[in-house]
Structure formats: structure tokens, C-alpha cells
Amino acid sequence: MLELNNINAFYGKVQSLWDLSLKVEEAEIVALVGANGAGKTTLLNTICGLMSPASGSVSFLGRRIDGLTPHSIVEMGLSHIPESGRVFPDMTVRENLEMGAYPYHAWKMKEETLKQVFQIFPRLEEREGQLARTLSGGEKQMLAMGRGLMSRPRLCMFDEPSYGLAPKLVLEVFRIVNSLREHGITVLLVEQNVRHTLEIADRAYVLENGRMVLEGSGAELLQSDYVKKAYLGL
Amino acid sequence: MVIEIIDIFLSGLLMGGIYALIAVGLSMQYGVARVLNVSHGEFIMLGAFFTWSLYTYCNINPLLTLVICGPVMLLIGFVLHKTLYRSIRISSGGGAAFEGNSMLASFGLLFVIQNMAILIWGASIKGYSYLAFPVNMGGVIFPANRLVTLLFAVIISVAFYLFLARTRLGKAIRAAAQDPDAAGLMGVNINQVLALCFGLGAMMAGLAGTLLSMSFRVQPTMGLEYTLIAIIVVVLGGLGSIPGSFIGGFILGLIGSIVSAIEPSLSLVAYYMLFMILLLVKPTGILGR
Ligand SMILES: Nc1ncnc2c1ncn2[C@@H]1O[C@H](COP(=O)(O)OP(=O)(O)OP(=O)(O)O)[C@@H](O)[C@H]1O
Ligand SMILES: [Mg+2]
Numbered sequence: 447m448l449e450l451n452n453i454n455a456f457y458g459k460v461q462s463l464w465d466l467s468l469k470v471e472e473a474e475i476v477a478l479v480g481a482n483g484a485g486k487t488t489l490l491n492t493i494c495g496l497m498s499p500a501s502g503s504v505s506f507l508g509r510r511i512d513g514l515t516p517h518s519i520v521e522m523g524l525s526h527i528p529e530s531g532r533v534f535p536d537m538t539v540r541e542n543l544e545m546g547a548y549p550y551h552a553w554k555m556k557e558e559t560l561k562q563v564f565q566i567f568p569r570l571e572e573r574e575g576q577l578a579r580t581l582s583g584g585e586k587q588m589l590a591m592g593r594g595l596m597s598r599p600r601l602c603m604f605d606e607p608s609y610g611l612a613p614k615l616v617l618e619v620f621r622i623v624n625s626l627r628e629h630g631i632t633v634l635l636v637e638q639n640v641r642h643t644l645e646i647a648d649r650a651y652v653l654e655n656g657r658m659v660l661e662g663s664g665a666e667l668l669q670s671d672y673v674k675k676a677y678l679g680l
Numbered sequence: 681m682v683i684e685i686i687d688i689f690l691s692g693l694l695m696g697g698i699y700a701l702i703a704v705g706l707s708m709q710y711g712v713a714r715v716l717n718v719s720h721g722e723f724i725m726l727g728a729f730f731t732w733s734l735y736t737y738c739n740i741n742p743l744l745t746l747v748i749c750g751p752v753m754l755l756i757g758f759v760l761h762k763t764l765y766r767s768i769r770i771s772s773g774g775g776a777a778f779e780g781n782s783m784l785a786s787f788g789l790l791f792v793i794q795n796m797a798i799l800i801w802g803a804s805i806k807g808y809s810y811l812a813f814p815v816n817m818g819g820v821i822f823p824a825n826r827l828v829t830l831l832f833a834v835i836i837s838v839a840f841y842l843f844l845a846r847t848r849l850g851k852a853i854r855a856a857a858q859d860p861d862a863a864g865l866m867g868v869n870i871n872q873v874l875a876l877c878f879g880l881g882a883m884m885a886g887l888a889g890t891l892l893s894m895s896f897r898v899q900p901t902m903g904l905e906y907t908l909i910a911i912i913v914v915v916l917g918g919l920g921s922i923p924g925s926f927i928g929g930f931i932l933g934l935i936g937s938i939v940s941a942i943e944p945s946l947s948l949v950a951y952y953m954l955f956m957i958l959l960l961v962k963p964t965g966i967l968g969r
Contacts, residue, residue: 496861515871516864525865532862534855545855549867553848597867 447472447632448493448524448601453502455492462488463499464657470601475624475633477643477664479677480653486636487529489653490603493634494526495519506601521549525599529606531590535579539570542578542589546596556596562629563592566622584615591622601632608639620646640677644668652677683819688941689934690817694826696933697833698888702906703913703925704837705884711920712857712877715765715782719790720910721903723753723882726793727889728898729801735808735893742810742894746832749886757882761875764789790903797900807897825894832891837926840884844922853877857920905948912955918968928966 448470455463462485470476480486491497493504495516504512511519520526533542543563547556564571567588573581578589587607594602604623608616616639624646626633637643644650647664652673660672667673702724709717727749734740734748765782772778811825844850855863856873864870888906892898913932917924932951939950958965 494865496864515869516861517867517869520865520867528862528865532859532865534858534862536858537851537854541851545851545863545866545868548848548852552867593866 449505451503453499455499462656466658468651470634472632474648475646477635477647477650479640484653485656486653487605490605520597523600525594525597526603527590527594531586533578533586533589538575538577539589540574542593543596546593549597552597559596559598563595567592584611603634605636686818687820688937690820692934692937694830695936696930697830698892699909699913699933700837700926700929701833701884701888702910703929704922705881706910707914707922707925708877709881713874714779717786718907719786720885721907722790722793723885724889724906725903727886728893731890731893732806732898742890745890746887749890750883753886754879754883758875758879761878794900805897805899810894829891829894836887912951916965918965921967924965924967
């Protein structure tokens, strides 16, 4: 469904991604883990069109998308929920969700999608009229996730959705991401919460200093000595 | 005494309506498109001359001209952003460098438009008389055209506010103002929206020009004063806040009319004083954060 081949990316003259390749098949949950500064956000930004790679290719549903602008990529059914959510602070919860349904195909069905999103995040329905700037950190993250689903995506990318949340909410976030399978949504998940992530992931990649160092099924990586030592503190 | 107060209050509102309109326009250009367009007043001047010409040579009703002037200015602003400001955005790589360079470019635009206007219409002051009959408002007499100006300024501002608050495109504009990258991720075509915002700003200026020409004289150098006023109002109302610009326009209009009732030559000075005090005390403006 999503395929990256030999991606190299730079910030100015500093190279941040080195010859990365990655694949996500339909209906999979694929995880990308790595330490701070490994290049996880950079990689997702390269996929969603906020950055373009210096070389290499990104294809989605068989079409090249590297070099396209973010708005045309989301129209194709690839939704990116950016790091720290980035909700629109001066819009209400409902307006934020409506913005998520901005692509025409989604706009036509937005009332229907809204009902489904409210089922997943009942809390958002209670706070429908509240300005996003006044939400708690956890609520903002829920709103960002709900907003990302409003475009009725085929594939969803999450950049550290559990960051800064209380343990109970962290579990809730993982439960929700896992449940997207039932809605037929494929997931590419970036996380620092390695154990939870590998438990729900079908496959995972480990990124270090901009290079892919390991790849395997979630269960395999949970057992691997390397991951145990570097990420699980065992 | 009472009549004097009503007089000051009403003249303040009448001027405030125009200020509100031009400030809302600049707010679109600076608050969203990030272009501090110092040639804003030139678009007001163009709107005014456009209306004067249509009235003088073709006998077209200024209120009808609103419907022509608005879309024409929108188109000019849109194309200008798509060409000039977009290439500056690409070459300066966005951010603070873009704000600086785009302001310099709009200085250039100021002189280009002003000189073009002098070539076309000449440097002399022009005017026409439309709906100039007096109307008695509680003992205070105003020419009807001033009241029509206020009415239309309010109608246009409210319509524009509803457009931003209620429509799909209006929401996209607000989203782009708050977080352009996130708006792009929602499916908003940012380049298109920025150009549209610049165009809408030019449209507001053009409409204000049309309304102004009904009761004030027009000349090619009239723009700068309005640009300065628009900048003051935008800061007063809070950068990027459309309701702030709207309310700020009326506040400045009222201050202007109170000060000029005391000493007419001091109104511009009072605006600057207000501007300085504001920058020192509450740089975020009345509705800004
Ligand atoms: N805008 C930028 N300009 C220059 N360098 C950047 C920029 N953004 C990120 N970098 C650098 O690129 C590298 C990768 O950053 P990135 O944000 O992708 O890491 P990450 O894996 O998402 O980390 P974290 O887990 O902390 O979010 C880092 O060394 C970072 O300093
Ligand atoms: Mg990151």
C-alpha cells in the first residue's frame, strides 16, 4: 500500500535520513521506533508531503507521491496526525473535526463520519463547542486523532500519539489505534513507548541516526536481544 | 451640547466603518498571508478612481460599482500574490525573511501603482456628487452618502465575518491562519488560500475606496494615510483577529472624531500616540493573545 525506496533527506546540508526503505501492506499495523532524534518525524513528514526527499521514491496505492503537496496526498487517502497533534487552537472541537473532513469526498459524508468519530471518542462529543486551546493535553491528542480520521483515510500515520499522556490514557490510545483494523484502516505508528507498540504491531522497523537498523514482526522484535537492551531496559 | 456629542459620536461611527473595512482587509493580508502590504492604501485609491471614472464618464451608480470593483480587485490581488509574492516566498524560503522581503516589494508596488494613477488620472484632486442631500439625525445633519457608506461598510464586514465563520472555505482560511502546515495536512491547498487571502484584502480595500469616493475627494496620493490607519487598527484589534480589526476600526474612528472636535489637525497625531502607547502597554491588541 505504502512503499518507500532508498530515501535520502536533508535539513539544509545536514543529512537526516540515509537510504531508507520501508513497506506497509494493506490492513497492517506497522510501527517505527527509535530514540529521540533518530529521524522518525522526518520520515513521516517526508511521506505526507511536508518535506520532499532529496532522492528515492515514495509511492502510495501504486502512485508516486514524493514531491506532491500535503493536500493532494491527504486527498488520496493518507492521513497524517502530526507530532503533538497540532489542533487549531482558536477553533472549536467541532470545527477542528470538520476541518479534518476538508477533502471533498469526505466533506459530503462529514455528519456520518462525525458520528463514528464520536463513538470512538465520546469525550469529544461532550466538548463539541469548546475551543481547542482550552482542552487538556490528553483531549487535544484525542481531537488530533479524531480529526485525522475525519478524512476517511485508507492509511493513517501517527507521530507519537501517546506522548505526554498519563498511563491510563496511553493504554486507551493504543487500544484505539489497534481498533482501527476493524474499520479497515491501515496504520503506520511512530512511538517511543516500545513495548506497547510492539505488542500491537504486525511488523516494526527500528530507526537509529537516520538509518534503518532492524526490521521484523512485532513479536520477533520484542524477543530480540538488541531491542531488549536498547529500548526495553532489560 | 447633546447635539455636539451626537455629532461627534456619529462622525466617529461613519469614519469607523471605513476604517473597519480597510483594517479587515489588511488583517487578511498580514494576519494570514503574512504580507505587510504597505500598498494597501493604493488599492483603496484604485477603487476610488475606478468608481469616479465610471460615475463621471459612464454615469454608473457607485453602489453598482461595488459589485464590479470587488471582484476586479479580488482578481488583481489574487494574481499579484500568485506571481510576485509567491516567487518571493519561494526565493526567501518563508518565515521572517519572507515578511521582510514581501514588505519591501509592497513598498515598490506603492510607487508603481501611485505613478500609474498619476499617469492615467493626473495628480489633481477629483470628486463627484452622489446622494449629497442632507439627512437630519436627531438634530445633527449628515449628507446621505455618509450614512450609505456606513451601512455598506457594516453589511460587507458582517457578510465577510459570516463567510469566515460558516463556510468550508472560510474555515480553511481560519485554519491556515492558525497553522498553515496543519491546514495543509487537512487537505487545504495552502498556496491557493494564501493568494485568496491577499485577494480578499485587496477586495476590501477596493470596496472601501468605492465607498470613500462617495463622500471624500480622491487623488493618487491619498492611499498612504489609509495604510497607516489600517496598520494601527490591525495592531489595536489584535493581529490576525478579524472581529478585533472590525471593532478596532470603530474605536479609532471615534477617537479620531473626538480629537478633531477639539483640534482637527491633531487626529493623525492622536492615532500615532495611541499606536505607541498600545505597543508599549498591550502589543497583542484588544482581542489578540
Ligand atoms: N527543522 C529542522 N531543521 C534542522 N534539523 C532538524 C529539523 N527538524 C529535525 N532536525 C534534526 O533531524 C534529526 C531527526 O529529527 P526528528 O525530529 O525526525 O527525530 P525524531 O526521531 O522524530 O525524534 P523525537 O522522538 O524526539 O521526536 C535530529 O537530529 C534533529 O535535530
Ligand atoms: Mg519526532
